[in-house]
Amino acid sequence: xxxxxxxxxxxxxxxxxxxxxxxxxxxANNGVPKKLFDTLSSFSNQDEGGIIIFxxxxxxxxxVVGVYDPKDLQTQVTNQGLQMSPVVRPLFxxxxxxxxxxxxxxxxxxxxxxxxxxxxxxxxxxxxxxxxGDADVLMTEYEIYSYEAFRKNQExxxxxxxxxxxxxxNRDMVSEYLIKLKKDKPNLSKMPEEMLYKLFSITKDExxxxxxxxxxxxxxxxxxxxxxxxCVVIPGLEVGEIGENNERFIDxxxxxxxxxxxxxxxVSFVNRNMGHSTIINPKNGKREDRSEYPLNALREAILNAxxxxxxxxxxxxxxxxxxxxxxxxxxxxxxxxxxxxxLNDLGKVQADTRNPVIANVLEVLGITENRYSGIPTMRxxxxxxxxxxxxxxxxxxxxxxxxxxGKRETNVEKGxxxxxxKVPKSKxxxxxxxxxxSIGYVTGRYINxxxxxxxxxxxxxxxxxxxxxxxxxxxxxx
Numbered sequence: 001x002x003x004x005x006x007x008x009x010x011x012x013x014x015x016x017x018x019x020x021x022x023x024x025x026x027x028a029n030n031g032v033p034k035k036l037f038d039t040l041s042s043f044s045n046q047d048e049g050g051i052i053i054f055x056x057x058x059x060x061x062x063x064v065v066g067v068y069d070p071k072d073l074q075t076q077v078t079n080q081g082l083q084m085s086p087v088v089r090p091l092f093x094x095x096x097x098x099x100x101x102x103x104x105x106x107x108x109x110x111x112x113x114x115x116x117x118x119x120x121x122x123x124x125x126x127x128x129x130x131x132x133g134d135a136d137v138l139m140t141e142y143e144i145y146s147y148e149a150f151r152k153n154q155e156x157x158x159x160x161x162x163x164x165x166x167x168x169x170n171r172d173m174v175s176e177y178l179i180k181l182k183k184d185k186p187n188l189s190k191m192p193e194e195m196l197y198k199l200f201s202i203t204k205d206e207x208x209x210x211x212x213x214x215x216x217x218x219x220x221x222x223x224x225x226x227x228x229x230x231c232v233v234i235p236g237l238e239v240g241e242i243g244e245n246n247e248r249f250i251d252x253x254x255x256x257x258x259x260x261x262x263x264x265x266x267v268s269f270v271n272r273n274m275g276h277s278t279i280i281n282p283k284n285g286k287r288e289d290r291s292e293y294p295l296n297a298l299r300e301a302i303l304n305a306x307x308x309x310x311x312x313x314x315x316x317x318x319x320x321x322x323x324x325x326x327x328x329x330x331x332x333x334x335x336x337x338x339x340x341x342x343l344n345d346l347g348k349v350q351a352d353t354r355n356p357v358i359a360n361v362l363e364v365l366g367i368t369e370n371r372y373s374g375i376p377t378m379r380x381x382x383x384x385x386x387x388x389x390x391x392x393x394x395x396x397x398x399x400x401x402x403x404x405x406g407k408r409e410t411n412v413e414k415g416x417x418x419x420x421x422k423v424p425k426s427k428x429x430x431x432x433x434x435x436x437x438s439i440g441y442v443t444g445r446y447i448n449x450x451x452x453x454x455x456x457x458x459x460x461x462x463x464x465x466x467x468x469x470x471x472x473x474x475x476x477x478x
Contacts, residue, residue, distance in 0.1 A: 001051075003095040006104050010053065010097065014062045019134035021046075028054040028103075029065040032076040037119035038136040040081060040088045041129040043107035044117035045139075047342050050131065052077075052090075055102035066100030077105055085120045086110055112340045115147040130396070142314040142397055149312065150339045150352065156312040157211045157355035158201040161223055164208035168217045173258075174202065177216070180364050201357050210311045211357040214259050221256040226317045229255040229262050229302075231269045233324040254319075259306045259358070260367060266302045266322060271295055273324055275405075292405050293329060294381035297390070300374040301331050301401045307359050307368065308399075310335025315397070327407040333399045343392055347375030378403075417446060417456070417473075424459050424470035447471060 001009075009023075019025055024039045036052070043050030055067040067073050074092050081088035090105035110117045116139060119127035128139040149156065178196055182188045188196070197203045202212040213220040214227065221228050233250040235243030242248055251273050255265045275292035305320045318334040337343070339352030350372055353359055363370035378390045382403065391402040420433050431442040450456040451471065459470040 001093050001104065001106065003093060006053075006093050006095050006102065007097060009051070009104075010056060010064065010102065013053070013056065017058075017062055019058065021131055021133060022048055022050040024050065024052045024134075024136075025056045025058050025062070026052060026054045027057040027059070027065050028067045028073060029057070031068050032073050036077065036080050037084065037121070037127065038129045040084055040107060041117050041119060041127065042131040042136040044084070044086075044088055044110040045115050045129065046131050047109050049109040050107050052105045052107065053102065054105070055100060064097045064100050064102060067103050070094050070101045070103050073103055074105075083120055084117055085124075086114045086117055088117065112147070113151050115151075116144055132396070140397070142312075145312065145314055146310070146336065146338075146397075154312075155357070156310070157358050158204070158209040159311075159313075160204045160207045160209060161213055162207060163223045164213055166203065166206060166208070168208060168223075169202075169212065170216055170218055170258075173216045174212075177361060177365060180366075200361075209357070211355070211361065214311075215358065215361050217258060218261075219256060220258060224316050226319050227311075228257075229266050229320045229322060231255060231266060231322040231324075233273045235326070237325055237327055239323070251324075259362070260365075263299070263303055263306060263367070267295065267299050270298050270302075270322065270324065270329060274329075290385075293387070293403050294385050297378040297381035297403065298329065298331075300377050301390070301403070303368055304374050304401075305331055305333035305399075307362060308335070308338070308354050309333050311355060311358075327405060329403045329405075331401045333401075334397065336397060336399050337394045343394055346392055347372070347379065417450065419473075421456060421471055421473045424472040426468075426470050430471070 013019075013023060013025070022043070024043075026033050026036075032054075039050070039052060043052075054073055055064060056062060057065045074094075077090055077092075081090055088107060088110075090107055093104045093106070095102055116124065116128035118124045118129075121127065124144060125141070126138070128144055129136045130139050130143060131137075148154070178193065181196075181200070191199070201209050202216065203209070208217070213223065231251070231253045233252070235241060235247065235250055240248075243250060251269070253269055255262050255269070257265070270293070271291070277290050278287055279290050302320075302322070309315070309320060312335075315334040320334065321330075321332040323330045323332070335354065338354040341349070341351045345351070359368065359370050362368040368374075375392075378401075382389055387406055388404055391404070393400040393402070416433070417430060420430065425433070427439050427443055427447060430447060431439050434442060434446070436442050447456065451458065456471045456473055458464060459472060460466050460468065463469065
């Protein structure tokens, strides 16, 4: 960065008074910090990298204290970078603020194929860090394994399950797959079935693979009991809130079976528990059923979780979770984004596939297209229903999708408006109460929905557009 950018960045930090996901502060006025390895590692292991700023002391109200010696500091930081694996090469910027020298070191992201970046002095397990907020946290064995699995092209979906046996296979399901697989492929049609079993990773050494267990058996959870889906309907906005009858869950189900069975039952669960209404289509005047969420978008998200979850031994005890709240549905999938894929890339680029055998089998069976169309479908379906786009989160060891039903921002405000309008209020008064300048936005977002549902009433219902119109809650006008 240029000096002016560094000065502006320091002003911003002094204003917000905190370090961030990509900013670390070091005073360094009495010497270079001896151990930067954790920060060098954590910044290198995130896609956006990070910046270490030397000469600003967070313990002194984020004031500039200056560094002891800018030249020596750069040398020492460079030397610490050389002790990392892979080597970290910072990009330095030096500037002066109020007569005191400040130095920044930009830490580039390591290539995914070289992660985790770790301190060579203690090794990969004890020297690999990840950034969580403003803290450098030691990576778990699973997080380290996730990078190594990509680098080594580890094929967890075809690892052998020792407790399995050929008798567990549903032969009808396998036959259907092989028939579709051999269609228009004369060379495959000539091969004996036993060879196809091995060639397409259905079996290895007379044992089943994870892929065949999850695709071609009726109850894979007999061997791996946690490879299912847990579904809950929560009465409030957060886990722990209880309903009118002190119930923690309105509905609660553990879904087991093969991937096709779990997909069908999970879609049925969310469809049963979401709201449904009948509307009049303004285009054709016909009555139509409308669901609270687009079911096709939810199906894509559930299917993605089943296909792309981590099937390694590190996560085989972690089920997929579907949580239905009053304002949203969350789908939690064991295993974060795989390979080089980032959140910004979702639905835009061809992704690395964590479980290619499972994905290819489902494509042959016609259950999925395997053309990376799931994310665009979710976004399009939500947009067509007038809902905000799905929210994707790449958490530690988990990939999460959230669908909001339009009540996301209004629950607290709704209650406040109802209380505020016990005495009739104008649109302007309601907008000022909410701290929102746009009366049009407040009308469309808050007032009209409350009027349409009968929660708010107009003082002049026969003149809905009157400039003197006011709105009140309850049964008595005043």
